[in-house]
Amino acid sequence: MQLTRLFNEFFNSEKASGIILIFVTILSIAIANSSLQIPYINFWHTDIGGHDIVHWINDGLMTIFFLLIGLELEREIYHGELSNFRTASLPIFAAIGGMFMPAAIYLLFNYGTETRAGAGIPMATDIAFAIGILSLLGRRVNPSLKIFLTALAVIDDLGAIIIIAIFYTQTIAWLNLLIALAIFIVLLILNRLKVHNLIPYILGGILMWWFMLHSGVHATISGVLLAFTIPFKNGDEKSPSYKLQHFLHKPVSFFILPLFAIANTCIAIPANWVEGLAQASSIGVITGLVIGKPLGISLFSFAAVKTGLCQLPSQVSWKNIIGAGMLAGIGFTMSIFITMLAFKDEDTINNAKIAILMGSVISGIAGLLWLRITLRKQSITPGQ
Template sequence: MQLTRLFNEFFNSEKACGIILIFVTILSIVIANSSLQAPYINFWHTDIIGHDIVHWINDGLMAIFFLLIGLELEREVYCGELSNFKTASLPIFAATGGMLMPAAIYLLFNYGTATQRGAGIPMATDIAFAIGMLSLLGNRVNPSLKIFLTALAVIDDLGAIIIIALFYTQTISWVNLLIALCIFVVLLILNRLKVYNLIPYITGGVFMWYCMLHSGVHATISGVLLAFAIPFSRGDEKSPSYRLQHFLHKPVSFFILPVFAIANTGIAVPGNWIEGLAHAGSTGIIAGLTIGKPLGISLFSFAAVKAGLSQLPSEVSWKNIIGAGMLAGIGFTMSIFITMLAFKGETTISSAKTAILTGSVISGIAGLIWLAFSFRKTNALPE
């Protein structure tokens, strides 16, 4: 199978980003637990125009990340893995199982408790980390599995965005929301009129983000809406969608996501952090990521194939699907993002972040070992 140039660019940038994310995450945790702990943590809570730095990163810079995710999803819908039902259905079913099962497992531990609101935390998959870990296996990984995991993660992120809109939105300002939606409609009209200049879309996107920020609906939603308003045309290098996606890859991969990681993983690990992992919230997150993700993805994929609704990609075995499900348990970026929306108390947030890191590390290592073993047994694509 031949990979398109844009997919190769997307995969390679995410691969490099995954390595950087691992490095900055470790660095941030080390600094947060050193003698620089207080000034380091306080820096990220410095007030700038009514909001701290972390808030501007999470609500501002991350809207650009979601714009890129939306553009990638748009490409997949028009000419990629999601362009027809047979190819799109497997990652769709897999992503659905990969969201529902972790949430169900989390609720088994937390239903009716103060941490019940965190059910969305283990539902997310971090694209950069998942692909970064998969890339460590080199050319033993066939293109079909790469595309399956990428499509699954993109759909997973879309699901996370919908969950944010439905369950993590507080008081809504209908006036601001209506203005934001009106701007979106205007951008769609420009699309239909075949206006290919990006300036009107970017300008409208900024105003849409501002209105969404003050509407009560999470501002990052504007990034996804903007992506679907930008003309895709034929999807070639002259397409506005292609040009913007190409432009955003490196800033998002090498600046926005690392900055988000540094700002949100400054976790002061308490001396009794192991005991903290035994709390219902932490247990639910770890179990959801390490067990719920691969179980939900594998079961839903198997059911879809057996029902004739989907087909297994060429040169991809069920062992590969299970391994991809394990890597999907790396929930880092989106899981931390949802944590910041779900909880308010610093202690609860810190415990959740520690659980996310623990579950993600376990998922990443387990998935890497499982896939390495399965490739060695099948000798599908030897190096």
Template sequence: MQLTRLFNEFFNSEKASGIILIFVTILSVTIANSSLQTPYLNFWHTNIGSHDIVHWINDGLMTIFFLLIGLELEREIYHGELSNFKTASLPIIAALGGILIPAGIYLLLNYGTATQSGAGIPMATDIAFAIGILSLLGRRVHPSLKVFLTALAVIDDLGAIIIIAIFYAQAISWLNLLIALAIFVALLILNRLKVLNLVPYILGGILMWWFMLHSGVHATISGVLLAFAIPFKKNDEKSPSYMLQHFLHKPVSFLILPLFAIANTGIAIPGNWVEGLMQLSSIGIIAGLVIGKPLGISLFSFAAVKAGLCQLPSQVSWTNIIGAGVLAGIGFTMSIFITMLAFNDAAIVNSAKIAILIGSVIAGITGLLWLRLSLKKQNIPTEE
């Protein structure tokens, strides 16, 4: 099975990014619990203009991350695993299970409480971390499994984006929202007129972001909308979508995501942090990521295959699907992102972040060991 150049580039960049994210997260947590704790945490909340540094990263730079996610999703829809129903159905159905079951587990524990708004936290998969862990297994991982996990994670993130747009919007400013959507429509018209120059799309995207920022809908949604307005041409490396995606891989993987991780994992671990983990919100997050993700992905995949809606990818076994489901429990980036939107109480946010880190570490180690064992037993020859 030959992987496209763009997919290989994406996979390799995410692999390196996952390793960097692990390093900067450990560094950030260490500094936040050292003698430098106060100046370190205060730095991230230094105001620049009307917002602090963390806000600019989460609402500004992360829009570029969502733009890349949108471009990757566009590629998958037009040319990749999502380009026809037969190949797209399995990761789509698997992702649906990986969204509904973790949310269900969380709500089972938190429904009717002040923390029920955190149901979106265990839904998402961190692409960089999941692929970074998968890459540690080297050549024994068949390309079909790489593509399945990547498509699953991209669809997962799309689900998270939709959830953010619907459930985590603030009071809506309809004028700003309508202006942002009008700009999006104008960009779609440019696309239909076959305008291939990226400049008007980027300028329009910046304007759309500004109005979206002031609309009450999270500003990062503008990144996804911009992605689908940019022209895409199959097998054309000079198409605007291809060029922008190629350009953004390294800045997102090696600058934006590490900055997000450093800024949002400066967690001052209190002496009573174990008590924080006993809260229903923390238990729901860990259970959703560690149990809900593999359970939902595996059950929905199995049901879909048995119903004849889709089939397993070549050289991928059910034990591999379970392993991919466990790795999908690495929530990290998107889970922390949703945490910042779901909760206002600093203590709950802190406990939720610790729960996300613990759940993601458990999922990462368990998924790595599971796949290492199952792939060794399969002894499947793989391709570069």
């Protein structure tokens, strides 16, 4: 299978971004627990225009991240691995299982408690980290497995966005929401009228974001909506969608995501942090990511294939699917994002962040070791 140039660019940029995310995360945690702890943490909570820096990053810059995710999803639907239902169905079923099972496991520990709102935390997959870890396996990873994991993560992120819109939206200012949706419709009309200049879409997207920000619905939703108004045409290098996606890759991978990681992992780890991991919310997050993700992805994929709804990609074994499920347990970026929406108590938020880091590290190491062993055996005995 030949990978397209754009997919290669996406994969490689996410791979490099994953390495950078690992570095800045370690650096941020180290500074937050050094002699610079107080000024460092206070810096990220500096008020600018009525909101602190972290808020502007999470509600502003992350909208651009979701715009890129939306453009990637649009490309896959119109011109990629998700353009045919039979081809797309496996990562779709896998993503559903990978969202349902972690949430169910989380609720086993937190049902009826104040922390039940965190059920969405272990449902997410971090694309950059997951692909970054997969890239460490080098050429032994075949293109089908790369595409499966990428499509799974993209669909997973879309699911997380829908969950944010439905379950993590509080008071709705209907007038602002209707104006935002009206702008979305206008942009769709421009698309149908074959207006291919990106400027009206970008300006309209900024307005849609502003009204969405003041509607009560999370502003990042506007990024995904904007993506589906951008003209795709035939998906070649001249299409507006391709140009914008190509332009956004590096700023998102090397600036926005690392900045998000730094701002949201300035965690002052308390002396009793181990006790924090014993809380129901922390247990739910860790077990949801480490156990729920691979279990849900594997079981739903197996059921879908056995019932004839889809087929296993060429050169991909069930052991590979399990390994990809383990890597999908790296929930870092989206999990932290949902944590900030699910909880208000600072201690609960910090405990959840530490649990996310623990669960993601365990999932990443487990997935790397599992795939290293199984892929080596496959290279020795083809078709095993």
